[in-house]
Amino acid sequence: MEKKPNKRIRPNLFDIIVICVILVAAAGVYVISHRDVDTAADTTQVVYTVEISRLPEGTSEYLEVGQTMKDNINSCPAGEITDIQVQPYVIQTTNKETGVVEDKAVAGYETLLITLKAGGTVSDHNISINGTTALRIGGRISYSNGNFTGSGYVVSMER
Numbered sequence: 001m002e003k004k005p006n007k008r009i010r011p012n013l014f015d016i017i018v019i020c021v022i023l024v025a026a027a028g029v030y031v032i033s034h035r036d037v038d039t040a041a042d043t044t045q046v047v048y049t050v051e052i053s054r055l056p057e058g059t060s061e062y063l064e065v066g067q068t069m070k071d072n073i074n075s076c077p078a079g080e081i082t083d084i085q086v087q088p089y090v091i092q093t094t095n096k097e098t099g100v101v102e103d104k105a106v107a108g109y110e111t112l113l114i115t116l117k118a119g120g121t122v123s124d125h126n127i128s129i130n131g132t133t134a135l136r137i138g139g140r141i142s143y144s145n146g147n148f149t150g151s152g153y154v155v156s157m158e159r
Helices: 013-033
Strands: 042-056 068-071 076-094 101-122 127-129 133-135 140-144 149-158
Touching: 042 076, 042 140, 101 149
Parallel strands: none
Antiparallel strands: 042 101, 042 149, 068 076, 068 140, 076 101, 101 127, 127 133, 140 149
16 A cells, blocks of 8 residues: 655745735724724704605605605615605706797696604714614605605704
8 A cells, every 4th residue: 555645735925825815804804893882872863854746646645744765775664754744846947039048837747845753863074864774865765654655855953
């Protein structure tokens, strides 16, 4: 029976570089995950308004003050409805005779301004509701309750 020669594992330059990169990446992850956060987030009530445009007339009948809306993207509560305002859906058109840009209401459609109240976390960098949904003026949010689904833009915010 033959003896197999004892093979030694000899690292080359490429192996040493890969090991160094892995060690540096691991150290970076450790430093980032274990750093102290200077500013603690404050929990407060956030009142914000979402504008949902180009809805068929009568859509507002599916919403009531006091209902809870759910964020469709993060599947978490987005707040309780405190106010609903219905406005006509308006587009801007140019008057061909005068050349002036005018607002024109579109028949059969409406715009909803839904004001919601939710528990929010306020930090130096952002405001988030329920720890998941970041609120920003102009940010798009998708909502639903049992009878209504829609998405719109945050147009105002109070904290």
